Amino acid sequence: MSAIEKNKTTVDGGACGAPPPNHHLPDEVLLDYASGAADEGVSLLVATHLTLCPICRDRAAELDALGGELVENLPPADLSDDAFAKLLARLDEPGSEPAAAEPARKEQATDDATLPRVLQRYVGAAAQDIPWQPLGLGVDHVDLSVEGGSRAMLLRVPEGRAVPQHTHEGNEYVLVLQGGFSDAHGHFVRGDVEASDDSVDHRPVADGGEDCICLAVTDAPLKLTSLVGRALNRFAKL
Amino acid sequence: MSESEAAARPEPGPAEHAVWMRAVAEERSRGAFARLFAHFAPRLKAYLMRSGSDEQSAEELVQEAMMIVWRRAESFDPKQASVATWMFTIARNKRIDGYRRNNRPELDPEDPALTPQPEPMQDDQVGVRQTAEAIREAIAALPEEQAEMLRLAFYEDKAHSEIADQTGLPLGTVKSRLRLAIGKMRGLVDDELR
Numbered sequence: 001m002s003a004i005e006k007n008k009t010t011v012d013g014g015a016c017g018a019p020p021p022n023h024h025l026p027d028e029v030l031l032d033y034a035s036g037a038a039d040e041g042v043s044l045l046v047a048t049h050l051t052l053c054p055i056c057r058d059r060a061a062e063l064d065a066l067g068g069e070l071v072e073n074l075p076p077a078d079l080s081d082d083a084f085a086k087l088l089a090r091l092d093e094p095g096s097e098p099a100a101a102e103p104a105r106k107e108q109a110t111d112d113a114t115l116p117r118v119l120q121r122y123v124g125a126a127a128q129d130i131p132w133q134p135l136g137l138g139v140d141h142v143d144l145s146v147e148g149g150s151r152a153m154l155l156r157v158p159e160g161r162a163v164p165q166h167t168h169e170g171n172e173y174v175l176v177l178q179g180g181f182s183d184a185h186g187h188f189v190r191g192d193v194e195a196s197d198d199s200v201d202h203r204p205v206a207d208g209g210e211d212c213i214c215l216a217v218t219d220a221p222l223k224l225t226s227l228v229g230r231a232l233n234r235f236a237k238l
Numbered sequence: 239m240s241e242s243e244a245a246a247r248p249e250p251g252p253a254e255h256a257v258w259m260r261a262v263a264e265e266r267s268r269g270a271f272a273r274l275f276a277h278f279a280p281r282l283k284a285y286l287m288r289s290g291s292d293e294q295s296a297e298e299l300v301q302e303a304m305m306i307v308w309r310r311a312e313s314f315d316p317k318q319a320s321v322a323t324w325m326f327t328i329a330r331n332k333r334i335d336g337y338r339r340n341n342r343p344e345l346d347p348e349d350p351a352l353t354p355q356p357e358p359m360q361d362d363q364v365g366v367r368q369t370a371e372a373i374r375e376a377i378a379a380l381p382e383e384q385a386e387m388l389r390l391a392f393y394e395d396k397a398h399s400e401i402a403d404q405t406g407l408p409l410g411t412v413k414s415r416l417r418l419a420i421g422k423m424r425g426l427v428d429d430e431l432r
Contacts, residue, residue, distance in 0.1 A: 018353050019356070020353060020356060021353075026413070026417065027416065027417045027420040027421065028398040028412075028413045028416040028417060028420075029398075031388075031391050031398070031416060031420060032391070032397045032398055034392075035330075035391045035392045035395060035396075035397075036289075036330040036331075036333060036334050036342070036395060037391065037395050037396055037397035037398075037400070038397060039397075040338060040340065040343065043342055043343045044343040046343075047343040047344050047345050048343075048345075050345045051345040051346070051349055051351055051352055051353070052351065052352075052353045053353060054353055054354065054355040054356065057345075057355075059424075061318070061319070062369070062373070062424065062427070063420070064319065064323050064326070064327055065319065065320065065323045065366075065369055065370055065373055066373055066377070066388065066392070066423065067323065067326045067327070067330065067392050068319070068320055068322040068323030068324070068325070068326040068327075068370065069322065069323075069370060069373045069374050069377060070326075070377070070388070070389060070392045070393065071281055071282065071284075071285045071322065071325070071326045071329075071392075072281060072322040072374075073374075073377075074281050074284040074285055074288070074393070075284060076280030076281050076283075076284055077280050077281075077283040077284040077287060077296075078280065079279055079280055079283060079297065079300070080297060083279065083297060083300070083301070084272065084275055084276075084279075086301065087275065087301055087304055087305070088268070090301065090305060091268070091271075091305075091308055096305065096308065096309060097309070113350065113351060115351075116345070116346075116349055116351040116352075117346040117349045117351070118343050118344060118345055118346060118349075121340075121343075122343075147338055147339060147340070191353065197409075197410075219399070
């Protein structure tokens with residue numbers, strides 16, 4: 001059975017569904033997402049994790065509620081005198097009524113069980129049709145177009161393969177979408193996020209059984225620290 | 239209800255806000271919409287100006303946010319969020335959509351990949367209104383330095399890395415202080431709701 005079929009079984013597997021992930025997003029990242037300060041790459045990572053993690057959905061909802069309370073507590077600013085009159089005039093424009101404004105959402109042709117919809121919008125393909133580019137040592141990637149300081153990509157690591165040992169100048173967030181990997185910090189499977197900063201020097205190894213597909217978001221280039229890795233640094237733009 | 243009747247009433251709270259939302263959704267009531275506008279529009283403008291909009295764009299964003307409120311009133315779910323929270327998220331998203339090519343990435347609630355809540359978590363869901371109340375009390379009870387970090391994040395649109403730049407604190411320190419502040423807030427909220 002292919003990875004996609006396996007995931008379908010989980011998704012359709014009755015009321016229980018997949019268990020929630022074990023590795024979550026740090027609070028300061030959820031806060032940046034709630035406040036709107038997170039850039040597009042980090043926001044994409046958060047939205048994808050929230051799709052797969054009911055626990056972080058609750059945590060994120062609590063931070064939205066914090067934002068609501070903080071705004072409720074702000075001293076009100078004076079609006080221009082005709083603000084409401086202008087708004088009323090706009091309510092009469094065509095398209096202001098719900099039926100006209102919100103056409104029913106069409107099912108996405110690319111729906112598949114590996115990539116949550118918010119991510120499909122950036123990949124533009126279902127998991128089996130991703131236009132992979134080789135990155136070296138058997139690892140493939142595809143860059144996702146995001147604005148802001150972060151870089152976002154999908155990574156595919158062949159089952160059982162190790163990624164060269166590396167550290168990061170900034171933060172790296174890796175979210176597992178298919179398969180899994182292990183490093184000194186634990187075992188990560190679908191829905192789990194590993195957050196690493198410049199203090200983390202790790203060598204992730206993909207699980208056996210199926211290729212590991214991850215969404216990786218970095219806010220600075222990573223540095224390969226192993227001998228092979230150091231040689232790779234010169235030409236791999238990862 | 240006339241203007242003077244409205245003025246004679248005590249300051250309306252979250253319960254009234256939810257009633258107005260329902261009137262907008264079900265009856266397309268312009269009166270209820272006017273009350274929502276009177277309460278929230280000046281606060282949304284204050285929020286937008288603090289997070290970097292000039293006066294004119296703040297007014298325009300408030301107009302657009304309130305148009306969304308009118309159009310999508312039916313999608314407001316009082317079991318998911320308070321009206322204040324819903325309004326905040328609409329204004330926040332409008333602000334982001336104004337400067338980005340793409341809309342803010344958000345999960346699709348209809349996504350077949352959405353992992354559902356495990357049953358035990360569904361059981362101990364607390365009311366939105368109690369949570370909002372508990373959060374308000376928690377903000378008031380937080381040590382000033384921690385409350386200030388949360389306000390900096392929400393009002394001034396500062397990512398934790400920018401807070402580090404602005405305050406001159408090392409990034410790791412900002413992260414741990416934010417985690418502490420949020421952890422403390424969550425703890426206070428949980429105590430309040432228990």
